[in-house]
Amino acid sequence: MTRRYDKIDLPVSQSRRYLEPGPIVLVTSALGEARNIMTLGWHTVMEFTPSLVGCVIAAGNHSFGLVRRSGECVINLPTAALLDQVVGVGNSSGAEIDKFAAFALTPEKAQRVRAPLIRECHANFECKLSDGTLIDKYNFFIFEIVKAHVAPSPRHPKTLHYTGDGVFMVAGKIVSRRAKFRPELLSEYGST
Amino acid sequence: MTRRYDKIDLPVSQSRRYLEPGPIVLVTSALGEARNIMTLGWHTVMEFTPSLVGCVIAAGNHSFGLVRRSGECVINLPTAALLDQVVGVGNSSGAEIDKFAAFALTPEKAQRVRAPLIRECHANFECKLSDGTLIDKYNFFIFEIVKAHVAPSPRHPKTLHYTGDGVFMVAGKIVSRRAKFRPELLSEYGST
Numbered sequence: 001m002t003r004r005y006d007k008i009d010l011p012v013s014q015s016r017r018y019l020e021p022g023p024i025v026l027v028t029s030a031l032g033e034a035r036n037i038m039t040l041g042w043h044t045v046m047e048f049t050p051s052l053v054g055c056v057i058a059a060g061n062h063s064f065g066l067v068r069r070s071g072e073c074v075i076n077l078p079t080a081a082l083l084d085q086v087v088g089v090g091n092s093s094g095a096e097i098d099k100f101a102a103f104a105l106t107p108e109k110a111q112r113v114r115a116p117l118i119r120e121c122h123a124n125f126e127c128k129l130s131d132g133t134l135i136d137k138y139n140f141f142i143f144e145i146v147k148a149h150v151a152p153s154p155r156h157p158k159t160l161h162y163t164g165d166g167v168f169m170v171a172g173k174i175v176s177r178r179a180k181f182r183p184e185l186l187s188e189y190g191s192t
Numbered sequence: 193m194t195r196r197y198d199k200i201d202l203p204v205s206q207s208r209r210y211l212e213p214g215p216i217v218l219v220t221s222a223l224g225e226a227r228n229i230m231t232l233g234w235h236t237v238m239e240f241t242p243s244l245v246g247c248v249i250a251a252g253n254h255s256f257g258l259v260r261r262s263g264e265c266v267i268n269l270p271t272a273a274l275l276d277q278v279v280g281v282g283n284s285s286g287a288e289i290d291k292f293a294a295f296a297l298t299p300e301k302a303q304r305v306r307a308p309l310i311r312e313c314h315a316n317f318e319c320k321l322s323d324g325t326l327i328d329k330y331n332f333f334i335f336e337i338v339k340a341h342v343a344p345s346p347r348h349p350k351t352l353h354y355t356g357d358g359v360f361m362v363a364g365k366i367v368s369r370r371a372k373f374r375p376e377l378l379s380e381y382g383s384t
Binding site for chain 2: 014016017018020021022023041042043044045046047052054055056080083084087088091134138140142156159160161162163164165166167168169170171172173174175176177178179180181182
């Protein structure tokens with residue numbers, strides 16, 4: 001299979017299409033000459049516009065300081081084909097190795113932040129810290145997605161969803177009930 | 193297929209097994225004689241112990257007031273078999289109908305909160321509001337799971353993951369890399 005990584009811009013308000021389903025993501029960060037990648041499963045969409053996402057980054061992680069001090073990161077979406085790289089990234093420390101080299105992941109220059117994009121990922125969300133008031137209490141970072149890149153196909157890639165204990169679920173099968181939705185609920189999913 | 197709903201207790205610190213993968217959930221609430229169900233896709237695990245989960249509940253939702261004023265809810269995990277009920281709940285308002293009756297969902301008494309469990313769901317997480325300081329700014333509720341119930345089988349049910357626009361992904365296929373995990377990462381997934 002030829003893998004194509006050419007990406008197109010995605011309106012940042014549509015980032016939920018990829019993040020709301022809850023995939024494990026790879027978060028990249030940079031500070032000075034240092035850079036790193038970490039796996040992250042504790043995140044949630046918080047708003048469409050501005051495009052906000054909340055993430056828990058444990059303070060013990062090497063990435064914590066890089067993200068906090070730089071106030072930036074990139075959330076990269078790996079597909080299921082990257083399972084072994086995801087596990088490798090999650091089981092190693094950026095204090096000891098360069099994870100880009102160790103796991104053959106290619107850093108690419110972002111447009112709005114200094115943290116690199118991961119070329120092999122299906123989508124990349126450039127983030128700036130929007131609200132850091134819950135970092136001390138919960139390690140909770142509220143980011144604004146300021147630029148989003150996505151591979152044009154497949155529209156719904158298979159993604160990895162972490163359950164703990166080394167076990168992932170794969171999501172990919174699509175079921176649509178679009179015809180049953182009231183029009184006003186199609187752009188912004190609400191429920192009352 | 194005979195559906196069995198008998199559930200067993202789950203240690204609350206293990207709730208991440210079901211919530212971290214990011215499924216759409218049904219949130220039940222109660223206040224006085226009122227009760228309601230809403231769909232929710234914007235949530236994240238925030239801590240193992242106490243077992244914290246953060247949820248965005250839009251202020252326009254009928255459930256918002258019930259949850260805020262009662263300080264309680266139940267997060268119920270529907271399987272993919274409940275797709276049409278999930279869509280129905282998400283496309284109707286508790287201000288107009290009793291969703292339990294409308295969608296043939298059975299309320300059951302919870303142990304620690306007044307909001308009901310949904311019998312047909314695979315798991316039920318009884319929640320008390322732990323921190324409401326971000327409700328005004330982000331509609332963000334930080335709950336503590338105080339009691340968790342789960343059906344003993346299947347261990348990994350197929351779940352629904354919302355992408356917006358009436359389209360869901362189904363997660364269910366399991367891939368394990370347990371053997372590649374460092375032991376200290378198996379109970380609490382970290383990455384540095």
